[in-house]
Amino acid sequence: MTFFWKIMRIPINLLITTFLLIQLTPSSAQKSDWKENYLTAAPKPGDNTLDFLSRYLLADFDCNIDLFCRINKVSTDSKLNVEDLYKLPICVATYNGKTIRSTLGIKDWQQAVRIKSFNEAAHKDGLRPEDFIEDKSLWVPFHEIECPDVADKTPPKQIVRKGNTPSAKITSFYGEDGLNSGSRIYPIFGTKYQKTPLIDNRLKDKVFYLISGHGGPDVGAQGKRAGNVLCEDEYAYDVTLRLLRLLLSHGATAYMIVRDPDDGIRDEAYLKSDTDETVWENMVIPYDQKERLKQRTDFINEVTQKHLKNGVTDQTIIEIHVDSRTHDKEIDVFFYYRPGSEESQDLANTLYKTFKQKYMSLRGSRGYEGTVRSRELFTLKETIAPKAVYIELANIKNDWDQQRLVIKNNRQALANWLYQGIVKNAK
Incomplete structure (x- = not known):
């Protein structure tokens, strides 16, 4: 038009x-x-x-x-x-x-x-x-011109690559920017959203590992709506991609751990399910659940260690899922953090408070019933990045909660609020 x-x-x-x-x-x-x-x-x-x-x-x-x-x-x-x-x-x-x-x-x-x-x-x-x-x-x-604290106006710290051709290991050090030769075109977002301008550098020198739950042979939880099957991995992936785009547009170094070669950010309500997802650098996702989790955490720990050796200490893992309860159970977005980690707890609490504020402003008297607590989950326990949180977006079987997933603006709002909480925590 x-x-x-x-x-x-x-x-x-x-x-x-x-x-x-x-x-x-x-x-x-x-x-x-x-x-x-x-x-x-x-x-x-x-x-x-x-x-x-x-x-x-x-x-x-x-x-x-x-x-x-x-x-x-x-x-x-x-x-x-x-x-x-x-x-x-x-x-x-x-x-x-x-x-x-x-x-x-x-x-x-x-x-x-x-x-x-x-x-x-x-x-x-x-x-x-x-x-x-x-x-x-x-x-x-x-x-x-008018928003407070929109941009960190200082230029990003430059990192010089060694050698003529980046190896897989060197590429890993630069996150998504290592896969696009430094351009602002990110094919992972799909044709419509692949151009991602740099808005500011407020998240420079901060590293994020984003994990969308399940993928490959495991579609995760499932729900049904209007004759369509909703698969957890597809909706978690879309919200995670939207968050990734926000982080990159504000100067972060970020890794999308689970990757789909052709989905990109999608605006339709019902996201078609497939099994062609891989883990970073085209690693095939195993069928065994424990092997799947270990594959992801091993890679994240390897890259985390590289960044730590280079003096980058501000590193965060964010894992996003969609929960499954009985169909009549409505749930609000809730958060888990790594047990015993004060930094993880602070981030989870900031995300929780951000969502509570947004929910209260939009819902009024209905309120917000999300929660935040520690939990002994594999990704939270077996990784070494200083901060790690795990997020459940909705009950995929509940009609009301499904609106949070199938409406594209709601998926974008979830990503926006997560980003805003991350920025608040970074200050």
Whole structure:
């Protein structure tokens, strides 16, 4: 669908009058105008707020969502009218033909690079018909100018590779970035989501090992809905992929341990099950459960040790599953952490508090009944990374809980909230 958008401009005679009265320089006038100049666009049929903002790469930041809801007088789950134009949390400045920094009156080079990348991604995705250099219309996402603590503006620590051809072991040291030759294209996310711009480096020098439960010969728990079979491994995988994309976009070194060559991030409700998943570096997943778990933990421990020797101590394991109870049992997201590990407990508690806050704001009186406690699970016991948590997303057999899984926006919300909890814990 073609997106319609327009830019609200202040009349030129008003600008001239203002200039004469208070003697602003042209750059000052520009700076005072563009922050109030919101881009407007029409949604697609069926879009709600999060759908719409996700398309414009804006849904990762609560401040963007809050602003959109406030200026358009909608809620996060409001269905949007395709015949209406909505103000987006994107400010539009007239590009001066020189630099982004001089156009906006900013000094931070990294911030300018992020804004440039945002505009390039919007052009490539068909959200804008022309490049900002051509039409002089520079899009500035709201989170870049008004959100508190959006970015760690310092450049990431550079790691120099040795040798002409990276071996499998060297590749492992760089996580997902070692598989894409340093580009921002990650095929694991699928064609639609493979381009993942670097938003900031707030998670630089932090390593994450993400495990989606089961996979390969083991589909995990199963439920049924509207004549479709829901398999645990597919839904856990999709949420984990979405979390991975968020971590990478904020500068983390991350490893997706269980991998599917062709699924990517999927937006459909019913995710087709397959058995072609592997473990990092194309290791075939064994049939025996204990062997499967040991295969994953052995690899994680090997890479964890390499990072520790290189001085990287902030390393975290996050394992994501979908629980199975009786069909009439509703459960909220709950968390386990490694017994005896204060760092793991702190992370699990932060995730729990983040989810509780989100649930309370959305559900009100219904509340949140998730839990957090230690548990002697294999991954939590047999790994050496300083932090390890295990998450259960829902009861795959319960009709109400299934909505948390089959609605793509809910899967994205789960990933968003996990990411937000991780960031809070990292501060």
